[in-house]
Structure formats: structure tokens, C-alpha cells
Amino acid sequence: MAKKVIKRSWAEPFKIKVVEPIKMTTREHREKEIKIAGYNTFLLKSEDVYIDLLTDSGTNAMSDRQWAGMMVGDEAYAGSRNFYHLWDNVKKYYGMPYFVPTHQGRAAEHIISKILIKDGDFVPGNMYFTTTRLHQELAGATFVDVIIDEAHNPKSEHPFKGNIDLEKLKNLIEKVGAKKIPYVSVAGPVNMAGGQPFSMENLKEVHKLCSEHKIKLWFDATRATENAYFIKEREAGYKEKSIAEILKEICSYFEGIWVSAKKDLMVNIGGILATKNKKVFEKARNMVVVYEGLHTYGGLAGRDMEAMAIGLEEMVEYDNIRARIGQVEYFGKELDKYGVPYVRPIGGHAIFLDAKRFLSHLTQDQFPAQTLAAEIYIDSGVRGMERGIVSAGRDPKTGKERYPKLELVRLTFPRRVYTQAHIDVAVESIATVYQNRKNITGLKMIYEPEYLRFFQGRFEKL
Ligand code: PM9
Numbered sequence: 001m002a003k004k005v006i007k008r009s010w011a012e013p014f015k016i017k018v019v020e021p022i023k024m025t026t027r028e029h030r031e032k033e034i035k036i037a038g039y040n041t042f043l044l045k046s047e048d049v050y051i052d053l054l055t056d057s058g059t060n061a062m063s064d065r066q067w068a069g070m071m072v073g074d075e076a077y078a079g080s081r082n083f084y085h086l087w088d089n090v091k092k093y094y095g096m097p098y099f100v101p102t103h104q105g106r107a108a109e110h111i112i113s114k115i116l117i118k119d120g121d122f123v124p125g126n127m128y129f130t131t132t133r134l135h136q137e138l139a140g141a142t143f144v145d146v147i148i149d150e151a152h153n154p155k156s157e158h159p160f161k162g163n164i165d166l167e168k169l170k171n172l173i174e175k176v177g178a179k180k181i182p183y184v185s186v187a188g189p190v191n192m193a194g195g196q197p198f199s200m201e202n203l204k205e206v207h208k209l210c211s212e213h214k215i216k217l218w219f220d221a222t223r224a225t226e227n228a229y230f231i232k233e234r235e236a237g238y239k240e241k242s243i244a245e246i247l248k249e250i251c252s253y254f255e256g257i258w259v260s261a262k263k264d265l266m267v268n269i270g271g272i273l274a275t276k277n278k279k280v281f282e283k284a285r286n287m288v289v290v291y292e293g294l295h296t297y298g299g300l301a302g303r304d305m306e307a308m309a310i311g312l313e314e315m316v317e318y319d320n321i322r323a324r325i326g327q328v329e330y331f332g333k334e335l336d337k338y339g340v341p342y343v344r345p346i347g348g349h350a351i352f353l354d355a356k357r358f359l360s361h362l363t364q365d366q367f368p369a370q371t372l373a374a375e376i377y378i379d380s381g382v383r384g385m386e387r388g389i390v391s392a393g394r395d396p397k398t399g400k401e402r403y404p405k406l407e408l409v410r411l412t413f414p415r416r417v418y419t420q421a422h423i424d425v426a427v428e429s430i431a432t433v434y435q436n437r438k439n440i441t442g443l444k445m446i447y448e449p450e451y452l453r454f455f456q457g458r459f460e461k462l
Helices: 027-036 064-070 081-094 105-116 130-138 166-176 200-212 224-234 243-252 278-291 302-315 318-336 368-380 420-435
Strands: 098-102 122-125 142-145 183-187 216-220 256-260 271-275 350-354 385-387 408-412 443-447 458-461
Touching (some): 027 368, 081 098, 081 271, 081 302, 105 130, 122 166, 130 183, 318 350, 368 420, 368 443
Parallel strands (some): 216 256
Antiparallel strands (some): 098 271, 385 408
8 A cells, every 4th residue: 555645845936047067076185184184174275175064155146146146246445336235134134223244144243343342351152153252352352151050961952042041140140240241142953052043032131131121132143044944943932923023123232143044135245233332333334444344345346246136035944944854853853863963952053963972982181072073073974063173172261171061073064056866875974973983082182273273273183
């Protein structure tokens, strides 16, 4: 008898018009290349990579509308019409009246950190992000992690692991005083926690507490539509709301946002700094001409701003986000068949392998996640990224290693780029490495740059 249909599958809401060939290399070649790259997947040449799950940053496939937009770039030095299109959409989708474009997210982080932070300040946040914390520290602040404890536990199934722990935040306010806290830095979903969202309920509570102490909230809205998707799926009262409505409500609790447009907006380059505060905006508009370019292009070409403007319209389409997060879910569920440990629940943009459990025979000083990312590359040419002790770096005051609880390898999905067949190949490779895990030895660091060492650090096999 024929199998009974019990569910209807979803599919991507697009078809493929342009393709870019990729090539499979031999294991021997990959062993040589990863050694040359100092066992750092950031230092590989992309032509030696088969399936590139390093990041979803600037690696997304633009739509035909976005490519058409590139052709109507107005490359005037000042007052490009694409800037005004982008500004209109920043107001429409984030609800922020004032806006400065930047060449990417960290440029916006640099500017806003310099404007808001004074030497000796404290910036609480829902787990650190590498570039965000660095700019906060370089501006003179100490970052304080106030995320809920569950976020540091890869096995916890808490649906909103991006939530802020109100007690931790209250304690910090009591300890250092509200005047020493220029803003609370909120990201969602939280990248380093495994793409985990915060809930609207938690955001409202944080906003209430901060309002009582006259502390502002600033939002890293880099993947905000994914947070909005999880609120729609998991939080009571939001099922019938659109992604655009939820995003607007989230932003309403913030004084301002910064965005790496290379993610949600599905462009190759771009950043956004937007706010409701006119004074902050005026300072940002003045600083952008020092570091980025005139305030109507901020280090971007007119065509880039047009692709961003159109990306803002596409990023809130439910079917797009459903398909994107659906890919990550599919990947996780396939890994379950082989018992591969990864951060639960499945997050927004990536699967984060739990390297501490995967390579439980290695100590954290032997860089398990760095080792695992290299081993997966050697096995199949699939490229992921370390998100553990190397990414966490050293405490800037003591110079000591930070030893994060999470020691992860991130396998990230560029939007609209790979198919289910690519996922199957990646899963089989990870499962193969898992089955051979006992034979894997760790690494030692032989070159350590001062800032963001995960990008350029080099390692040798122990
Ligand atoms: N994120 C990512 O791969 C690219 C650089 S770090 C490997 O996840 C957040 C939440 C990000 C982010 C970049 C930035 C910086 C800010 N916030 O890369 O400078 O995930 O555009 O943005 C990366 P830019």
C-alpha cells in the first residue's frame, strides 16, 4: 500500500537563475592547505573550499530585484537618490527617523561606542559579540555579560536563551550606578549563544527597569528579523503578527540600532546606524565623514545602498525567513540521526557544534573548536568557524585567557545559497568526523594578533 501523506513540506520561495560553480578537492590537497593556513579556516583560500559555511555575512544571494537595483546606482558624491530610498526604508522598517550609512556593521559599532561611552563606563549586554565588545572596550568601557545562565549551557532547551537576567542587570546598576552605564547593549538573536532569540516579554521588562534608571537601550539589529520570527513562532500573542510588525515593536523599545547589513539585508556590503535621538545622530553624522565618507554614502557606493534599500523590503518576507531557518532546522535534525552534539534549541542562522562534547578528550587549551573546524574541512572541504576560546580572546586588563563555557564550531547558512543536497553532504562529513573523533589531536597557537585573534591567529598540530 502507498505511504499515507501526513505532512506537506515547505520549499524555498524562489528558483535559481544564476549559478556559481564550486569544486571538490582531494583530502591530500586539503591537508596541505589547512596546514599552510595555520589550521585557521579564515586563512584558507575560498577556491579551496567546497561548501562554505564560514559565515552568512555578505555571502548571501541577492535577488533579481536587488541586482536590477545595482544598475540604477546614483554614484553622485553627495545626495545620491539611493541614499534617500535607503533612508525611507530604514524609517519604515526599523522606525528610526535618523540614519547614517556605514561600510559595514563594525564601523557603526565604532562610531556609536565613541559617541556614547566614557572611560571607566560599564556596558551590560546579552553575551558578547567579538567586534561589538572590542569597540566598547576600545572606547573605554568594561563589558558585563548579563544574559541568563541557560545561554551558557548548550544542552538547555530554553526557548529564549537570548533573554537578559534582570537580577544580574539590577545588581550591576546597584554596584556601579546608573551614571556609569551609558546604555544596555542588546543583540537578537544572540550570535555567540547559538543564534538564540530574546522574548518580547523580557525586552519589555528590561526596558521598564532601564527607564526607571534613565538608562537607554541600544540594539544590534544585525539579524533582527530572525528574532522576530522566533517571537512569532514561540511567544504567546504574536502568531498573527507579521515579521514587519514584530520588528517595529522590538525597535520601539530602543533609542537606536546598529546593523551589519551583510546579514538580514542580504547584500554583500553595508552597515546602518539609526536612532531616535537627534543629538546622537548629529554627532554620528559628523563622525562618519572622518572615518567612512560623506554622510550620504558612508563608505558605500550608490548601488550598494540601493541593494540595501531593496533588501530591507525582502528581509521581512515571512516565506524567506521560514525557508532560511528551515534549512538550519533540517541540518540539525539530520545531525540528530548520528548523535552529533550541538547547541540546543536549533538557532536562527547556524548550527553550533558542541566541541567540548564532540572532542571530549581535548582540554580547552588544546583548542577543541579550532581543531574540529579544521578536521571537518580536511574531511570534506566544508568550512565552518571557531566560536570558543580563540574567539573569546584575552581579558584586556589582565591579559589572561577568558575560557568561555561555550566551545563551539559554527556552521552558518548564507541566505538563498545552498540546497538540501549540500546540507546532506555537510551532515555526512560531520558524522564521519564524529565517528573518528578519538583519533583527533589538538592544536597549539603559534601566532596571536592583539585584536580579534580568531581572524588571523595561526596554529600547529600538537
Ligand atoms: N558577524 C559573523 O560571521 C562576521 C564577522 S565576525 C566573524 O557572524 C553581529 C551580531 C554580527 C557581526 C558580524 C557584526 C559586525 C556585528 N554584530 O561584520 O562588521 O554577527 O558587518 O558586522 C559576522 P560586520
